[in-house]
Amino acid sequence: MTNEQLNEIKLARQDGKKIGLVQGSWDLFHIGHLKYLKKAKELCDFLVVGMDSDEKIRSRKGISRPIIPETEREEFIDLLAIANIIVLKLLDEPKWHLIKEIKPDVLVCIKENYSDEELEQLKEYCSEVAVLPRQSETSTSDKIRKIIISERNKKLKDIEGDLNSSIENLKQRIGYNDDFPEPLPMLIESLKNSTDYICPVAACCYCNGEWHFGTNQVDINTPKYDIQNRTELYYSSVEHAEINLLKKLGNVSNLDVPFFTTLFPCDKCMKVLIDKGVKEIFYLEDHPERNWSKRSHALASQKGIKTTRINTFERIEETPVVDNIDMMGYKFIYPPNAREQEQLDIMMSMEAQGKDPLAPEYINQEILFKTDFWFISKNRFPYNGVEAQFLIASLYPIYDINDVSPEMWNDLQKVCYRLIEEYKLPGGAICFRYGNPAYSGSSLKRLHAHLITPKQDEKTKFTIGGHQELRKELKIRKNYGDQDGEKQ
Ligand SMILES: [Zn+2]
The missing domain is CATH 3.30.428.10 (HIT-like)
Known part of the structure; x- marks a missing residue:
């Protein structure tokens, strides 16, 4: 919670307002959610809505959730104009962090949220705990919601086999073994969170006291053909691992820590990494023949970013490889x-x-x-x-x-x-x-x-069109390479 939000609550309390707190993930918002929020609002004058971050939901319910990203969920609740404040609940927060921070006059929850024992303990932090019945369990929108979630789970199950064999192939290509030091085992393990089951990519870095991981994400509704064949549909629906990771890190500006990735970053990601202050990149694989890789290497060397291939643990002097254009x-x-x-x-x-x-x-x-x-x-x-x-x-x-x-x-x-x-x-x-x-x-x-x-009042020519052979009056000498003592 921001200081600004804390301050707002403090002011509301000074005004004699009754502070309420209701929490949830609010994923795939349905009529039950709306009724629940409205009831909560009726029980107080100033409602704080706690909302689980994407990461928090993912850690509890698996990679298939949430369906709706946190920014959209937050905007949705905001537009309902029921909440006075919406607070994003982060993954690493201790138990009941928000409750202890706000100490609401009324905590609104449903029976399934807390055990009887916990309800008793909560009295220490909240003057009142209002336990509401689960709203609209059987509503159409709730049913649709369950269907969508199970469909998504089914799709993720379907791709699991392909994903695992892609990860195995990667391990073979890089000669992966038990001697690989951390964070590589964790990095490889995190590939399971990728939804690009043909070419999973993972990235990680150590920041704020812990390792953070990102993987490339393809919209799982993209047909397999488009993913396998890397069509435009694929490219327009993929999020790169580096970007996925940076989004999780939130608002960091000087990320001067080693950055690890299974595949050398493309030029677009490299630009973002440079912007974020990354100075050193370790990678497992590369596609040096691809133009994006050439551009990215050139960009890295131009900006003084150290790049190292880590399956050999040797720093390779990176000079951009250039295609010989016949x-x-x-x-x-x-x-x-x-x-x-x-x-x-x-x-x-x-x-x-x-x-x-x-x-x-x-x-x-x-x-x-x-x-x-x-x-x-x-x-x-x-x-x-x-x-x-x-x-x-x-x-x-x-x-x-x-x-x-x-x-x-x-x-x-x-x-x-x-x-x-x-x-x-x-x-x-x-x-x-x-x-x-x-x-x-x-x-x-x-x-x-x-x-x-x-020049004013003058005409000039810019000519195009060239020659196939050397001009007759010019000669190619034999010993160009010997000049300046440098030999080819
Ligand atoms: Zn990229």
Whole structure:
């Protein structure tokens, strides 16, 4: 309970109001609940409604409950305008915590809540205990509620087998054995709470004196086909383990504790983890070939997050792995579009050293500013007739337009607006090359855009279309790798 709420109760008491307390999970609210709340309100002037958190319900009734998340349950009761205050009851609170904290004038409950002995003990904390009969046991809504709950339990039973074999497969893949230290056994155990029975993922961290666990959650009504085949329906109904965990932790801002996960976090989760202050991540598995993993690794190394694969317990030096996008077998460059020998030599030498000439750490020109995804510099060799020409290049090793995430596009838009405003650019064009350089005309593969403003009364050209082969007057030398004493 917040201090504000405690204060409100104190003020109500000072006003001579009779304070009532009624508690429950209020899951799948039905007519019985409503009658119960109304009766409780009649017995007092100021009603405090205690509501069990999702976690508290889950620990008592299993993962199938609650059906309605706490935020919605709370909003529902709030909208009824019966409760003066709604207090969320957390998992780790001691027995009768709320009762002892409020010491209500009247505690409203039903017979099943307390034993006769407990009712006697409660008198110590409450002036009066009002035991109401169970409301509307047999109402239609209560029946529907029971059907929904049992249907859900049945579905969860159905997926149990698949889930267990997925967990066994994971253990085999990572060579799991009894020597694995904590929290790994607990982490693996918590996978049973996942509802993604094809690819369960778990995450955990130690916070506020205890371990907290999260698992990926798929809406269990999603058809098996969509989960197995990872269709759009799957992606739109899944909550990642890291997010599930962070939601349980509530409002933490500086989570500077080791973070454990069975699968390397995707780039979206990585962003959230970084926001939450996580500095070190241990993981059991990874999909380094997936674009989300590449982006996530790049993001982690850019922000100085330590990432360690824990089945080996060795810190692996993580450098983003980049797909070689065929075109003449070069990773970062496309020599046929080079215009001059000097330019070609520089490109070739960088490539030979495994350096991307357009990476922010190697680019040989001043960087004006960086955002989460892009860095911006002025073109050293602007086109003819140009007043201003900015290069906006990806901070990450991204070479394929398909790897530009929605957040990155969004960020690019902001960059353009910022440049237009800061440099008072009256008009021009935003040019973005993509794909096969033989068509795009680019000599460097890392994705980049140009923001170009021409001089007044002048025309300028931004050309696309490239070459298949090296220009006749240019030559590729043999010993690029030997430069700077670095060999490939
Ligand atoms: Zn994720």
